[in-house]
Amino acid sequence: MIITAKFDYLVKQHKKKIYNYALYMMKNQMDAEDVTQEVLIRTWQNINKFNFYAAKGWMMRTTHNLCIDYLRKHKKKNYSEVELVEDYRTEIADQDLESNPGKMADKIITDETIKSAIENLPEKIKSPFVLYELQEFKYKEISKILDIPLNTVRVNILRARKQLQKELKNYADERIK
Amino acid sequence: MQMKESNKLDNKLINKIIKVAYGDADIFSWVYIRLKSLTNKEVKLILEEYRQTANVVHKLKQEDIPEHINERIKSVTGITDKSESLFASFSYRIFSFFGSKAIPAAVIGILIIVIVSIFIFKEPSPPHKYSKAEIELAQRQFQKSLAIVGSAFQKAEKRFSDEILKNQINKNLNRGYYLVNNILIGG
Numbered sequence: 001m002i003i004t005a006k007f008d009y010l011v012k013q014h015k016k017k018i019y020n021y022a023l024y025m026m027k028n029q030m031d032a033e034d035v036t037q038e039v040l041i042r043t044w045q046n047i048n049k050f051n052f053y054a055a056k057g058w059m060m061r062t063t064h065n066l067c068i069d070y071l072r073k074h075k076k077k078n079y080s081e082v083e084l085v086e087d088y089r090t091e092i093a094d095q096d097l098e099s100n101p102g103k104m105a106d107k108i109i110t111d112e113t114i115k116s117a118i119e120n121l122p123e124k125i126k127s128p129f130v131l132y133e134l135q136e137f138k139y140k141e142i143s144k145i146l147d148i149p150l151n152t153v154r155v156n157i158l159r160a161r162k163q164l165q166k167e168l169k170n171y172a173d174e175r176i177k
Numbered sequence: 178m179q180m181k182e183s184n185k186l187d188n189k190l191i192n193k194i195i196k197v198a199y200g201d202a203d204i205f206s207w208v209y210i211r212l213k214s215l216t217n218k219e220v221k222l223i224l225e226e227y228r229q230t231a232n233v234v235h236k237l238k239q240e241d242i243p244e245h246i247n248e249r250i251k252s253v254t255g256i257t258d259k260s261e262s263l264f265a266s267f268s269y270r271i272f273s274f275f276g277s278k279a280i281p282a283a284v285i286g287i288l289i290i291v292i293v294s295i296f297i298f299k300e301p302s303p304p305h306k307y308s309k310a311e312i313e314l315a316q317r318q319f320q321k322s323l324a325i326v327g328s329a330f331q332k333a334e335k336r337f338s339d340e341i342l343k344n345q346i347n348k349n350l351n352r353g354y355y356l357v358n359n360i361l362i363g364g
Contacts, residue, residue, distance in 0.1 A: 004256055011250065019242045037246055044254045114233050133199075133234050161195050165230055 007047050010055050011040060017135050018063045024130045025067035027119050031074075035066045060137070060145045064127060071123070117167040121160055128153050129160035186219060194220060198227030200235075 018039050022032035039062050043055070050058045121129065127146055131137040132153075143150045190213075196202035197210040214221040250256075307315075 007254065008256065015242045015246075016239050019246075020239045023240060033243060033246055036242060037249055040246075040250050041253055044250075111233065111237055114230070114237060118234075134237060134239070158192060158195060161199060161227070161230075164234075165227060168230060169226075 003047055006052065007044055010043060010047075010059070014056055014059050015040065018059060021060065021063050021130055021135060022067055024115075024119055024126065024134075025064075025123070026070060031070055035063060035070060038066055039063050057141060057144055060131070060135075060141075061147075064145055068123075113168065113171060114164075117164050117171065120167060121163055125156045125160040125163060128156045129164070132157050186223075190220070191223065194223050195227050198224055199231045 015036065019032060019036045022035040022039075023029065026032045026035060039059060042062055043059055046058075118126065118130065118134075128142050128148075131142045131145065132139070137145070139150055139153050142153045146153070148156075193202060193206045194210055197207050202210070210220065210224065214224050
């Protein structure tokens with residue numbers, strides 16, 4: 001009975017995070033549902049193998065690994081292989097900012113635009129970004145979930161923010177044209 | 178060639194601006210960028226752009242999990258609403274209650290406060306009450322010690338009167354009187 005209660009609690013507590021993370025990673029509802037279901041079933045099968053407080057990390061790590069497996073299996077090139085923009089300076093320099101102060105602020109950025117821009121981020125920087133900004137995980141937790149060094153988490157989140165800004169800027173520029 | 182102002186902004190500064198915009202910069206960076214944005218138009222603009230994006234990102238709503246997944250999980254695990262007993266629901270509440278680390282921390286904090294207050298405001302312990310036997314024993318010991326002291330005084334008095342007074346002082350006094358008499362009377 002206590003196992004049932006533990007599982008029930010874990011599902012109620014984390015299912016939304018799992019599903020939303022899978023949505024951003026898989027970019028389609030069907031696959032996200034499959035991943036979520038698989039994670040929840042694995043949680044049930046391994047309910048006695050992890051500490052109650054470590055469950056959150058375990059579930060998110062499983063979600064991430066399953067997403068990666070799915071993407072590989074289905075050979076979905078969901079993420080672009082474009083090189084990340086390491087330096088934001090060149091981009092800023094191209095624009096006549098002085099003549100258009102608050103240019104971006106005047107443009108409407110909808111939730112859907114942002115979601116789409118996040119989905120289009122390369123997987124390597126998308127994972128830490130989604131976990132940090134949307135799921136409110138800490139750097140340390142993300143480092144454990146993704147099995148990457150803490151500093152890499154920080155750098156990738158920063159890169160994702162820059163890349164996202166670039167995507168939105170491109171989108172806004174297209175709308176103006 | 179006239180370089181634009183934006184080119185002067187180095188990567189470090191932009192990183193700081195982004196962190197401030199997303200709300201995870203330290204206080205020194207926050208103050209520095211805020212002050213900088215007052216004087217530098219470009220810093221202000223970049224900060225504004227990133228802040229706008231950050232606001233939207235942080236307000237993004239999480240999608241609800243479709244109901245049919247819940248049903249599928251219930252069918253796989255065999256957990257149904259009916260299978261939840263009173264004990265299970267009680268356990269769930271306990272797990273939910275202690276799921277957050279803030280609550281155990283608060284409980285520990287309150288316990289510490291209670292223990293410390295008990296030690297601080299604890300009343301002084303009442304004086305020890307002696308039993309009748311203890312009082313009688315003490316009286317006997319007191320009488321015995323008085324008797325020892327009394328006998329010592331008596332012995333000292335006897336020795337003083339018998340030996341010292343009689344033999345040493347009286348003898349010398351008598352000899353003295355005798356000598357004086359001889360001198361004064363002359364024989």
